[in-house]
Amino acid sequence: MRRAALLLLAFGLSASEASAQLRFPGIIPRRPAQPPQQQLVGIDALRAEFVAQSGSAIVYFGGDSAVLSPGAKATLDAQARWLRQHPAVVVQIEGHADPSDTRDHALAVGARRAQEVRDYLILLGIPAAQLTVVSWGKERVAVMGASDAALALNRRVETVLVR
Amino acid sequence: MTSRLAHILSLLMFAAVPAAAQRPVTVVAVPPLTTPDDRKTSAGSTAAIAWQATQLIVSDLRSTELVPTRPDQKDFYSYPEVTAPTYSRWRSAGAGALLTGFVRAQPDGRLAVGCYVYDVKAGRALGRIGFVVAPEDWRRAAHKCSDLVYSKVIGAPGGMFDTRIAYIAQNGTGRARVKRVAVMDNDGENHRYLTAGDSLVLTPRQSPGGERVAFVSFLGGQPHVMLADAASGEQRALVPNGAISFAPRFSADGQRIAFSMMLGANSDIYLAAASGGAVQRLTQAPGVDTSPSFSPDGSRIVFESDRSGSQQLYIMNTDGSGQRRLSFGGARYAAPEWSPDGEWIAFTRRGPDGLRIGVIKPDGTGERLLTDGSGDEGASWAPSASTLLFQRTDTAGRSTLWRVALSGGPPRRVTTPQDASDPDWSGTAE
Numbered sequence: 001m002r003r004a005a006l007l008l009l010a011f012g013l014s015a016s017e018a019s020a021q022l023r024f025p026g027i028i029p030r031r032p033a034q035p036p037q038q039q040l041v042g043i044d045a046l047r048a049e050f051v052a053q054s055g056s057a058i059v060y061f062g063g064d065s066a067v068l069s070p071g072a073k074a075t076l077d078a079q080a081r082w083l084r085q086h087p088a089v090v091v092q093i094e095g096h097a098d099p100s101d102t103r104d105h106a107l108a109v110g111a112r113r114a115q116e117v118r119d120y121l122i123l124l125g126i127p128a129a130q131l132t133v134v135s136w137g138k139e140r141v142a143v144m145g146a147s148d149a150a151l152a153l154n155r156r157v158e159t160v161l162v163r
Numbered sequence: 164m165t166s167r168l169a170h171i172l173s174l175l176m177f178a179a180v181p182a183a184a185q186r187p188v189t190v191v192a193v194p195p196l197t198t199p200d201d202r203k204t205s206a207g208s209t210a211a212i213a214w215q216a217t218q219l220i221v222s223d224l225r226s227t228e229l230v231p232t233r234p235d236q237k238d239f240y241s242y243p244e245v246t247a248p249t250y251s252r253w254r255s256a257g258a259g260a261l262l263t264g265f266v267r268a269q270p271d272g273r274l275a276v277g278c279y280v281y282d283v284k285a286g287r288a289l290g291r292i293g294f295v296v297a298p299e300d301w302r303r304a305a306h307k308c309s310d311l312v313y314s315k316v317i318g319a320p321g322g323m324f325d326t327r328i329a330y331i332a333q334n335g336t337g338r339a340r341v342k343r344v345a346v347m348d349n350d351g352e353n354h355r356y357l358t359a360g361d362s363l364v365l366t367p368r369q370s371p372g373g374e375r376v377a378f379v380s381f382l383g384g385q386p387h388v389m390l391a392d393a394a395s396g397e398q399r400a401l402v403p404n405g406a407i408s409f410a411p412r413f414s415a416d417g418q419r420i421a422f423s424m425m426l427g428a429n430s431d432i433y434l435a436a437a438s439g440g441a442v443q444r445l446t447q448a449p450g451v452d453t454s455p456s457f458s459p460d461g462s463r464i465v466f467e468s469d470r471s472g473s474q475q476l477y478i479m480n481t482d483g484s485g486q487r488r489l490s491f492g493g494a495r496y497a498a499p500e501w502s503p504d505g506e507w508i509a510f511t512r513r514g515p516d517g518l519r520i521g522v523i524k525p526d527g528t529g530e531r532l533l534t535d536g537s538g539d540e541g542a543s544w545a546p547s548a549s550t551l552l553f554q555r556t557d558t559a560g561r562s563t564l565w566r567v568a569l570s571g572g573p574p575r576r577v578t579t580p581q582d583a584s585d586p587d588w589s590g591t592a593e
Contacts, residue, residue: 064469064473064474066428092384099556099560100513100517100518101513102454102474102497102498102511102513102518102540102541103365103366103498103540103541103585104366104409104410104423104453104454104467104497104498105451105453105454105467105469105474105497105498107365107379107386107407107409107410107423107453108409108423108425108430108451108453109451111407111425111428111430112428112430112451115425115427115428116428119428132384134384134385134386134407135386135407135425137365137386139363139365139381140338141337141560144558144559144560145558146517146537146558
């Protein structure tokens with residue numbers, strides 16, 4: 001809901017910028033920076049669209065937990081809506097643990113988180129054939145550091161479009 | 164003079180490190196190995212090799228709780244005295260133990276090396292070892308002599324010096340990080356890579372003689388257990404079913420491998436023959452059961468499970484029966500490894516101060532921490548059961564290998580060519 005409001009706000013801004021340029025034709029309009037997704041093709045374009053429409057390709061978890069929070073479920077609801085509209089797309093669900101975990105346990109926790117996301121997406125009607133699961137354990141750290149905030153940003157599942 | 168210095172040193176060690184005083188300090192006399200006939204070999208003269216080997220043995224023993232005498236070329240003894248030492252001479256020199264030995268050129272150009280260990284006080288032989296090697300392999304023969312002294316005097320079940328370390332060598336950082344399985348001798352010699360770095364690899368575990376290495380590979384996308392031949396580098400998947408599998412460990416006889424496999428969101432412990440074939444499931448509990456490690460007699464397995472709500476250590480029989488919780492220390496306990504003498508279980512403790520290495524007896528008593536870092540994990544025992552290797556990770560995510568003695572004292576850095584993690588210490592095949 002809030003995401004939709006933000007999108008409207010963004011449209012509103014660009015509309016007012018456009019009208020501002022119309023009202024002051026003497027000023028040479030600065031060429032607006034190209035939004036990156038306009039240059040993207042193929043899988044990169046799809047990925048950008050997926051993130052824009054779903055709000056995020058990433059959901060986060062509590063310490064040692066694979067339980068989906070209400071916020072994570074909302075993100076996955078949006079991901080599922082997009083995936084249902086793109087049945088040819090295959091995604092890899094990549095589970096991660098934070099670096100305070102131990103090596104073996106991190107692999108299992110990453111797999112549990114990825115499995116939890118997969119099960120939830122299937123519950124929302126995404127065919128299993130569209131979903132693969134992998135665990136990276138603590139091998140692909142997103143944010144370095146031992147602070148609670150840094151650790152929390154590593155306890156995650158990324159939904160990655162593979163084709 | 165030398166022995167008086169050693170005496171003073173041993174007294175100082177008693178005074179300074181009371182925690183290390185669990186065993187009495189033993190002064191080991193290490194007079195130069197002798198040679199019956201100084202002959203040239205492809206690695207130098209036998210007298211020169213004997214002297215170098217003596218210095219290497221002393222350097223090995225200095226890294227332990229034993230106190231070797233400083234080698235002195237004037238301390239020579241005759242070839243017949245190798246097997247018939249004059250005990251009174253070494254007793255008056257203050258030694259509790261004596262190492263004698265010889266280096267002899269064989270007619271075929273190889274070296275015969277023999278070592279003998281004596282209890283000087285009791286005036287009796289403790290053990291001997293001998294082999295014929297290429298002259299260039301004299302270092303390995305010297306390490307074997309060090310192992311003989313160490314195991315006979317301390318009563319250790321296996322060696323410490325003629326041993327091999329497998330670990331993960333790391334280049335680069337972040338997503339550009341390349342990880343390879345590397346193996347090297349305990350002293351850093353004979354370093355080589357078993358994998359090419361084209362896929363992420365983790366947790367190498369050697370068979371007891373080091374002939375095979377099990378590890379986790381992400382080749383093809385999913386983490387799964389691979390088995391590599393250490394000599395040829397040839398690899399195969401342990402369980403070719405496409406499931407996520409990890410945390411492999413050999414049994415002490417090298418015949419079996421315990422490991423974890425995911426079924427849905429559940430990780431359980433399984434058993435497979437190292438030669439392949441069907442797998443046997445050992446745990447059924449919901450949650451994460453992982454990091455299995457065999458007892459040296461192969462009858463039991465220690466592992467970690469979060470079935471109680473947090474990671475704790477458990478012990479079960481090797482058929483999966485009799486599962487009971489071992490750790491109750493109020494923190495999370497992970498990555499157990501059973502010591503080769505069966506006396507201790509090393510673990511990684513996840514507490515408020517981060518990851519630290521500790522030990523606990525298999526009956527749940529005697530728990531204590533051995534390190535005070537914040538990123539110490541993955542303990543692996545020397546075959547001697549007296550020392551542990553572990554990895555220490557700094558806040559920037561870079562890791563190095565360290566060793567720490569079971570008897571206490573500060574950890575010491577192990578030199579590796581690159582950043583290093585996931586150490587595994589094993590013996591070598593004869």
